[in-house]
Each structure stands twice: as structure tokens, then as C-alpha cells.
Amino acid sequence: MERFLLKRAIVLVVTLTLVSFLAFLVPWIGDTDPARAIIRSRVADLAMDSAAVEALRIKLGLDQPLLHQFFTWLGRVFQGDLGLSFTSRLPVADQILRAIGVSATLALSALFLALAIALPVGTLAAVHQGRRFDGIVTFIAQGFVSIPEYWLAPVLVLLFAVELGWLPSAGWSGFETLILPAAVLCLRPLAYFSQVMRASMIDVLHANYILAARSRGLGLAGALVRHGLRNGIQPVLTVFALWLAGLLGGSVVVEVIFAIPGMGRLIYSAVINNDMPMLQGSIICIVGLAIVINTTADVLYGVLNPTVTVSGDAR
Amino acid sequence: MISPGDTPCLKVENLDISIGDAVAVARGINLEIRRGETVALVGESGSGKTVTALSLIDLLPPPLKVTRGSVSICGQKITRAAPDALNRIRGNRVGMIFQQPSSMLDPSCRVGRQVGEALRLHRRASRGEAFERAVELLREVGIPEADRRARSFAHQLSGGMAQRVMIAAALSSDPDLLIADEPTTALDVTVQAQILGLLEKEKKQRTLSILLITHDLSIVSAMADRVVVMYAGGIVEEGPVATIMRAPQHPYTKALIDCSLMRTAGGGDLESIPGTIPPPTRSIPGCRFHPRCPHALARRQESACAREEPAATRTAAGHLVHCWAAEP
Structure with missing residues (x-):
């Protein structure tokens, strides 16, 4: 375990150095x-x-x-x-730190919401494989994947903020302002998580240890909860980490539409304003975070699955 | 001894199992196991043994299902019973062990928890009590350093160890019946003997009935009181182990015994039954064994063998034989 973490730390430093060099070159590439x-x-x-x-x-x-x-x-x-921003003349690191906090709040809200829905739905779809419920879930999941955020976000704003007046249309001031953007952001991961969960639970349902658990007197639901979920959730965890790493970089569309001061909007305005230190700093921070998250996911994977040994040696 | 009036531990009457509604994989199975008795269910691969075993605790994987007949365990009806009632019987009155023991254990759950699971379910044991009892059971089935092993995972156990764990789990809440589906097939020969010895020991310590499902005749004579021979989804002969092995009456049983290595250990040629077991999708008129039967009459088109299924005949030796040539 220690060797594994040490190895990952070295990878982190090497990757960050390489990425920094590319980030450093950005102004020259951009002819600025x-x-x-x-x-x-x-x-x-x-x-x-x-x-x-x-x-x-x-x-x-x-x-x-x-x-x-x-x-x-x-x-x-x-x-x-990370230097001073060209536009605000404030330290880039401070601004990125603040923006990453905002994006992380948004991303984690959306992803845990997606997870909370996808795990039971995917499991039920697996149990009802090939029947109507399964068909409906797959159909909706395909819909969620194909709905573009730049369309859905304004529609939800029109409906819940403008027409019904239940929720604020934009801003970042507490739980209420989190609901709509998190809802928009969670649909695509929800679709992926539920389909991955479905596929993995179908394998689990046919596993011999479920049959053995049932022969001990557990009902199907009991056997799935006690012996199925822990095995079935592992592939979902991998996909979850990928999404988290992706969303921490901020979702440009959602953050711009809902006026959320996260990484997406920070990068967006840095590009618009040619704010080189801000861009460079953002790239480095996002890559570093992605590596940290994937390492965490690997460690968690080892905790969930005892047949996986987390070690520094290649297996 | 047990009086004949006792409720049998397992009673199977006229059981038919089909894939969906069309293809019959087992037909007209009758089986009875008395308390403390070991019955061997013998047949080639594909004869319907495992399917029959799973139907006994109503865990047939769809689209397989029981289409006719009934199963009762200790007088309690299994066929068409409510799910709750079934859950109270499984693991409680009847335990089951399987062919591939390692894959039967949840890879991410400590084995001690799995061994104690039936106790948690049927004896309302607390987590700690169940684990303690699991360690005792693991010790009883001959697992060294049982308290350490109880905390290990399936992939850290050998096949023989895993089968011992499965036996401990199946016997944890003291069932009346143990269904052992090819319990030693996937194991090394030396380990096989150990596992069979363990089953014998457990059987003597408890009043345990065993249904031993196997294709291996060499373990039958050592373990069983009675033998039931299956062929292509139906029972062809049934009787006490001694006379079945010495004087089989059904041509298939004869052929099966002739094929077994025990008979050729003296140096003769290895026997085999010509042809293969028919797939369940092929329906055979008359006796299901007649196309492969060495009995001269069976080969004739006009003989009864090719036209009508033989009913059971009770022979002088006490066997039930499904064969036109059998004499009472």
C-alpha cells in the first residue's frame, strides 16, 4: 500500500512537470x-x-x-x-482554490444524486432484465445521454424559475441555487451509472455465490443486498471516478448558464480575456486533481474487492 | 433403527422439469430419503442430476421450472410454496453444497460471515454469536487456525478448504437433509477422500440424511445406502447399494458399472457405452435408453422398447427397474 502510494506520488510529480511545461508553452503557441x-x-x-x-x-x-x-x-x-491573474491582478492560486471548491460542491452533488438513483434503478433493471421495466430504463438512459445541457438548462430555468417561481434562476448562494444545476449535470452520469450497474448486476445475479446464499435461506433481495451490491458496485466506482475527475474541471455550459463561480466559468473567462496565468494554473490544478482522484478510486477499489491487492508491483 | 412410519426427509413424487413449457429435462422423478439415510443419485453428465437437485430447494434458474409433481422436505411442501416459507426451509431444514466450491463463496465477504449466515437468518443469532459459532464450525470441519481462516476471503482458500467452508455453512443450523451436488468432482483425489470422510463423520454426529449427486461410482459404494440411477432425465433403476453394484438389473446400470475404472483396475480394456446421452430437445419414443441398449430385443423396431416407456418393475432383489426385460 505504501509502495503503491509512493509510486503514484512519483507519477503525480512527473505528470505535473510535463503538463506544466505544456501549460507554460501556451502563450507561445497562442502567439501572445x-x-x-x-x-x-x-x-x-x-x-x-x-x-x-x-x-x-x-x-x-x-x-x-x-x-x-x-x-x-x-x-x-x-x-x-501560480502568479497573478492578468485581469483581476489577484493571485491565481487563491481564485482557483475558491472556484474548485464551488465546482467540487456542484460535481459531488450531481454525482451522488446520480449514484443514489442509479444504484437501485440499475439493480432493478438487472433483476427485470428483458422485461418492461428494463426497457423503459434503457430508453430513458439513452434519452438522458442525448439531451444537450445547453438546451435542458434553459428549459428547466424557464419552467422552475420563470414559470413556477420555485427556484432561483441563477447564482451561487446556498442550497436552492444548487438544485437546478445539479439536476442538469446529473442526468448524463445517471444514465451511465445505471447502465454500468445494470450490466454488472446481471453478472452478479448469475454468480454461483448468489445461488449459494439463497440456498442458505436468503431471499433474492436479501442475497443481492448482502452479497450482490458490494461486488456489483465496483465497475460503477471506476466510472464514478472518471466523471468526478471530469466534472471537477468545471462544466463550462452549466456554470456559465447558471452564473456559478466555478472552474468552468473561470477557464471560460480566462480564455476570453487571454488570461495566461489563470489558464496555466487551471490546467495544472485540474490534472493534479484528476490523478489524486484516480488514485483514491484505486485504493477504494482495493478496499471493496479483497482479490485486488493494492501494491506497487505490477500484477 | 428408524421405523418405516417416519415422515421421509425428502419425498419427490412424479416430478417433471422443463425448459419453459416445451422441452422436458427430467420426467417422472420419484425419490424418497428416510431420516439418516444416504442416497446416491448417479448418472452421466447431462442426465439431469443437477437440475433435479436445484428443483428440490426450488432454485431452478429460469427458464427451467417444475411443471408437474411435488417435492416435500420433512413433510413440508416445497413445490408452489410461498417464498417466505421456502426461505425458512432453505439453509434451515436442508443445506446444499455444490461442485465448484470456490465460486460458491462471495469473493468480497469474509468466509466466517458466510458460514454464520444461516444462523443469523434461522436462529436469530447476533453478528458476534454467529461469527463465534462459525469459527467452531470451521474447526469442526477440519480447518486449521479456524479463527484466522474465518477472517479470510474465498480467494485465499484452496478448493478443498472452500468445500469444507461450504460444508460448515450448509450444516450450521443443523439441517435434516444435505444435498451434495458433485461435492468432490472439482477436487484432487486426495482431497476428495478427505471431504467424503468429513461428510461421513458429520453424518454420524448428527442425524443427517444425504442426497449425494455424483457421476463417480467409486464413491457411491463407500457412502450410500441406496442408489438411484438416472439416464436422460429419468430414473432407470433404484435399489440398495450392495445389490446395485453387485447385480445391476437395468442394462444402463450394468453398462455404467462396467465402464467405471474399478472394474478395469485388473488390467482389462476400458469399457464405454456406445453413443451419447440424447439432448433433452430430442424426444425418444419408448424406453429412453433403447437406442444405446445392448439388450438384443431393444434394437428391434417392433419391440416394446422402441414403442412404449417401461413402467417400474420391483425385482426379487428389491430393485425398482424401468426396463421391459426386467423380471419381477
Whole structure:
């Protein structure tokens, strides 16, 4: 276990260094002159003093070789200093931290809601495999996968906020503002989770240990709860981790529509405003989080499934 | 000894099992096991033994189902019983062990919990009591370091160990009947002997009836009091183990015994029955064994064997034989 975590920590550092290099190169790829961008972010005036630009270039070390700049920058990144935002002139790290908290709240609400519905629904669909309930569930799941968020979100806002007036239409100020975006965001993972759960519970239903459990006097429901769920949930956990890693980066569409100050909107406005430090910081944070989440999922998998040994050795 | 008036531990009457409504996989099964008796149900693969076993505790996987007849265990009717009533009988009055013991254990549940499960269900034991009793049971079935083993998982056990665990689980709430479906088929020969010895020991300690389902005649004479021979979904002969093995009356039983390795241990050629067991989808008119029967008459088209199913004949040796050539 310790070796496994150590190995994952090394992977984390190596991956983050590589990703940082790519993130570092973003301004060059985008053909943006950082010095000009910074000055433009400070003085709205478009007439730019080329002497001032040159002075800033030297002051920021932008005249140094590329690799030298990179390692200076990387050193600061690993100390948690992601620089100042071009637009707000506040530390990027603080803003990302705040936005990730918001996105995490939204993502976890949506995903746990999806899980809470998908586990029983997927199990029931497996039990009723090939019958009407199963057909309806599969049909609805396909619908959920194909409904685009940019359509569903405004429709729900029109219905529940504008027409019925039950919920606020946008903003981020407590539980009420969480309901609509979480509902929109949960549909697609709900569809995936329920279908994965269904498939895995169909395998479990035919497993010999369920037959043996029933021969001891457990009813079908009892056997599934005591011996089925724990085995059937494992594939769902894998999919859950993938979704969580994906959603922590923020959902641009939902966050923009509902005016939620999360990662999606942060990245969206960073792109719009050419805010390079913000973009770089976001990329690094999201990749780092994804690795941490997948490692957590692997550890959890080992806890659920005793035949999987979590170790540093290749198996 | 047990008086004949006792309620039989298991009584199966005229049982038919089909796939859906069409294909019959077992027909007209009659079976009775008295208290403390061991009955062996013998036949080739595909003769319907396992299906019959599962029907006894009403756990046939769909689309298999019982279409006619009845099963009772200790006088309680199993066929068409309510699910709750069935759950109270399974694991309580009747335990079952299976062919692939390792796959019969939940891979993510400690074996001690599974052994104690029937106690939790039928004896209302607390979690701690059930686990303690499970450790005792594991010790009883010969598992070394039982308290440590009770905390291990299925993948940490060998096949023989897993079968011991299954036996402990099946016997935990002291059932009257143990259904053992090919309990040693998947195990090494040396382990086979240990498991059979364990079953014998348990049978003597408790008043346990055993239905031993097997294709292996060598274990039958050591274990069983009576033998029931199945062929293609039907019973062909039934009788006390000694006379069945020494003087089988049905041509199929004869052929089966001739094929078994015991008879050829002296150095003769290995026998085999020509042809194969017919699939349940093929219906055979007359006696189901007649196409493979060495009996000369059976081969003739006009003989009764090819036209009509033989009824049971009680022979002088006390066998019930389903054969036109059998003489009372």
C-alpha cells in the first residue's frame, strides 16, 4: 500500500512537470506576447509604449532562454505560486482554490444524486432484465445521454424559475441555487451509472455465490443486498471516478448558464480575456486533481474487492 | 433403527422439469430419503442430476421450472410454496453444497460471515454469536487456525478448504437433509477422500440424511445406502447399494458399472457405452435408453422398447427397474 502510494506520488510529480511545461508553452503557441498582454491588462489604452514593454520584459525575465524561464516558473508553481491573474491582478492560486471548491460542491452533488438513483434503478433493471421495466430504463438512459445541457438548462430555468417561481434562476448562494444545476449535470452520469450497474448486476445475479446464499435461506433481495451490491458496485466506482475527475474541471455550459463561480466559468473567462496565468494554473490544478482522484478510486477499489491487492508491483 | 412410519426427509413424487413449457429435462422423478439415510443419485453428465437437485430447494434458474409433481422436505411442501416459507426451509431444514466450491463463496465477504449466515437468518443469532459459532464450525470441519481462516476471503482458500467452508455453512443450523451436488468432482483425489470422510463423520454426529449427486461410482459404494440411477432425465433403476453394484438389473446400470475404472483396475480394456446421452430437445419414443441398449430385443423396431416407456418393475432383489426385460 505504501509502495503503491509512493509510486503514484512519483507519477503525480512527473505528470505535473510535463503538463506544466505544456501549460507554460501556451502563450507561445497562442502567439501572445506576455509583456504586451500584461501591460494591456493594466492600462486600457491601446497605445503601447514600446520602451515600457521592453523594460517589463527584462524585469520579468522574459528575455531569458525559454528553458531557464520554465524552471524559474516551475519552481514557483511547486511552491504554490501560480502568479497573478492578468485581469483581476489577484493571485491565481487563491481564485482557483475558491472556484474548485464551488465546482467540487456542484460535481459531488450531481454525482451522488446520480449514484443514489442509479444504484437501485440499475439493480432493478438487472433483476427485470428483458422485461418492461428494463426497457423503459434503457430508453430513458439513452434519452438522458442525448439531451444537450445547453438546451435542458434553459428549459428547466424557464419552467422552475420563470414559470413556477420555485427556484432561483441563477447564482451561487446556498442550497436552492444548487438544485437546478445539479439536476442538469446529473442526468448524463445517471444514465451511465445505471447502465454500468445494470450490466454488472446481471453478472452478479448469475454468480454461483448468489445461488449459494439463497440456498442458505436468503431471499433474492436479501442475497443481492448482502452479497450482490458490494461486488456489483465496483465497475460503477471506476466510472464514478472518471466523471468526478471530469466534472471537477468545471462544466463550462452549466456554470456559465447558471452564473456559478466555478472552474468552468473561470477557464471560460480566462480564455476570453487571454488570461495566461489563470489558464496555466487551471490546467495544472485540474490534472493534479484528476490523478489524486484516480488514485483514491484505486485504493477504494482495493478496499471493496479483497482479490485486488493494492501494491506497487505490477500484477 | 428408524421405523418405516417416519415422515421421509425428502419425498419427490412424479416430478417433471422443463425448459419453459416445451422441452422436458427430467420426467417422472420419484425419490424418497428416510431420516439418516444416504442416497446416491448417479448418472452421466447431462442426465439431469443437477437440475433435479436445484428443483428440490426450488432454485431452478429460469427458464427451467417444475411443471408437474411435488417435492416435500420433512413433510413440508416445497413445490408452489410461498417464498417466505421456502426461505425458512432453505439453509434451515436442508443445506446444499455444490461442485465448484470456490465460486460458491462471495469473493468480497469474509468466509466466517458466510458460514454464520444461516444462523443469523434461522436462529436469530447476533453478528458476534454467529461469527463465534462459525469459527467452531470451521474447526469442526477440519480447518486449521479456524479463527484466522474465518477472517479470510474465498480467494485465499484452496478448493478443498472452500468445500469444507461450504460444508460448515450448509450444516450450521443443523439441517435434516444435505444435498451434495458433485461435492468432490472439482477436487484432487486426495482431497476428495478427505471431504467424503468429513461428510461421513458429520453424518454420524448428527442425524443427517444425504442426497449425494455424483457421476463417480467409486464413491457411491463407500457412502450410500441406496442408489438411484438416472439416464436422460429419468430414473432407470433404484435399489440398495450392495445389490446395485453387485447385480445391476437395468442394462444402463450394468453398462455404467462396467465402464467405471474399478472394474478395469485388473488390467482389462476400458469399457464405454456406445453413443451419447440424447439432448433433452430430442424426444425418444419408448424406453429412453433403447437406442444405446445392448439388450438384443431393444434394437428391434417392433419391440416394446422402441414403442412404449417401461413402467417400474420391483425385482426379487428389491430393485425398482424401468426396463421391459426386467423380471419381477
